[in-house]
Amino acid sequence: DTGVSQNPRHKITKRGQNVTFRCDPISEHNRLYWYRQTLGQGPEFLTYFQNEAQLEKSRLLSDRFSAERPKGSFSTLEIQRTEQGDSAMYLCASSLARATNEKLFFGSGTQLSVL
């Protein structure tokens, strides 16, 4: 299966700890997106990359959040000093940049629970 892979699937941590999630996109995809989703809501945009460049970052993202995509391949999302309000599903999606009809392919997400 060559879909978008996210690890870990589940993460339980204590408040104040740092966590890091990994996303492996579909190999030929040059765009990579991170979203956060709480139960029953639509995904909330966090940031996106084109190749290794981080092109946009949500103003909702505090300084505790950082994302990287070294070499334009996999990406990591780190949350420092986690808070209970960070508990959510973190989704990664990748796409092949097109002028029109771009398709986002999502991974199964990482479910974060902050105790």
Place this chain on the structure above:
Amino acid sequence: TQLLEQSPQFLSIQEGENLTVYCNSSSVFSSLQWYRQEPGEGPVLLVTVVTGGEVKKLKRLTFQFGDARKDSSLHITAAQPGDTGLYLCAGVASGTYKYIFGTGTRLKVLA
């Protein structure tokens, strides 16, 4: 700030009934997509509409993009239990590749 409001928020219907889900915004989008998401999984793309007034059909699902490209609808004919899930619209504005997702419509189709 671009917002996409979906209605209804929840919908529970019997198998065989028809339904329509709406996605509305005050902003213009260069394209709009519809996704379906099942519990514990990421959203899966159903369709992309690009042209104002465009209508696309996917089996029993009919998608329409508003003439002004500010709204869209999803109509399901003769709903089946397999249609159960969270339906999401997502729009992207001109000059950006940031996809903004709607608030979601949770559909449950009872056998």
